[in-house]
Amino acid sequence: MRAPSTSANLGSGFDVVAVAHDAYFAEAYVKLTSGCGVDIKFRGFDPGGDNTVRRAFQHLFERLGRCWGVEAEVDNRIPIARGLGSSGASAVAALAAFIREAGLRVDPAAVVEAAGLGEAAAAGSPHFDNVAAAALGGAVVIASVKPLELVKFSPRLTFVVGVPDVPPMPEKTKVMRSVLPREVPFRTYVAQLARVSALVAGFARSDPRLVALGMSDEVVEPARAPHVPAYARVRRYALEAGALAVAISGAGPSMIALVEDRDSGAVRAAVERAYAEEGLRAEVKVASTAEGALKDL
Template sequence: MRAPSTSANLGAGFDVVAVAHDAYVAEAYVKVGSGCGVEVRFRGFDPGGDNTVVRAFRRFFELTGVCRGVEVEVVNHIPVARGLGSSGASAVAALAGFIREAGVRVDPRLVVEAAGFGEAAAAGSPHFDNVAGAALGGAVVLTSLSPVDFVKFTPRLTFVVGVPDVPPMPNKTKMMREVLPREVEFRTYVRQISRVASLVAGFALSDPRLVARGMEDEVVEAARAPLVPGYHRARRYALEAGALGFALSGAGPSVIALVLDRDADAVKSAVARAYAEEGLRAEVKVAAVAEGALSQT
């Protein structure tokens, strides 16, 4: 079973918006047997015994009342700790593989809730944006966090994803949340609402220019950008090359630019050049909106 990489927030949609794309993928190979419990192996990367997949299964068993003996091998091709939803995609791919192999029918909201609960192993607290994107595909907007609920859109959008090769930041997600402002002026709040509305409208209408308006963010991204190597130069070069919008992918350090197809290669080259001038190695890809893992069950 495969789950796609995701970019959460996409600018103003902090913790409630994510888009799934085909830049990278996580794979999970699942065997279902007798008993009740889960054993997980990671090929090429060891997050430890208390990981997102184990926690996600435990929560899934609690929510559904379905418990089997499960063996999972995860092969994650999504760069770890780069803001591309690697931990969430691992859990989603594993849960989707179990659902298919066990032949059970499950409300997708329970899959998202279980996988989001598993994210606490990597991020310190549950969150549901990346896992919703990985599970459902397309662009996902969370409409409720308790209980978890969402709306999925299937916009036709093209992105350039830049992944700088920088040392992993210890406790990155926790630290990136700690730098966020505790108070926001009312006028700023209103502007942010208008941007989130633009994101949703752009997804619904498959209108990249509306989505681009929503990728402006003067609250979360303004606080995080100074901590992200190469961000400002990559943003400037991408917009100069024709990108419609530009944002951190999740908590970074990866970035995502929204482009028209005709400008994709130029923006890709511009972002690569920006990182090179910063003295950073980087992988830069053109990506399209992807299907989610649950579409394969």
């Protein structure tokens, strides 16, 4: 089973919004065995014994009240530690493969919850935005965490995703959260509510112009921008080339630009040029919103 790469936040939607796109994917294969427990093999990058996939299985088994014997192989082709949901997609792909192999019917929210709790292995605490998008596809809003309530939209959106080739930031999630403001003026709070509302309305109406309004952010993004390589140049060049909006993908360092189809080539070239002028190698892709791993289950 495959799970797509994802971009969380999209500007104003910090911790509550994510989109699935077809820039990259993680794939998992599962075989049921006798006994109880999960044996996991990773192709390429190996996150170690305590990983999101293992924890996700543990949480799902607890939720289902039963343990299975599982052999899982994970082929994660999403760049690691780049703000593209690689760890969550691995867990979602593996859980989806297990559910299909076992012939189970499982509430999608239970899968998202298990994978989100498993994210603590990579991020230090549970996170549900990326895994929700990887599981359900399209654009997902986390309406509530306790209890977990998810709202999925299926907009048709086109993006340009820029992935710089830079060394991983040590304790990236911790650092990128530590720089966030602890409080904001009331007028900023109201403006941010308007932006998030525009983001959700844009998803519901599949309206890139509304989504672009929602991708503007004056709370999280300004605090994180100094820690994202080439942020200012990439953003400026992309907008000058016709991008509707530009944001940090998750906690970075990747960036995501919302574009009209007709402008995707020009924006991609502009982002490539921006990274090159900063002396950075980067992979830049045109991507569209994608289906989630649970679409056929």
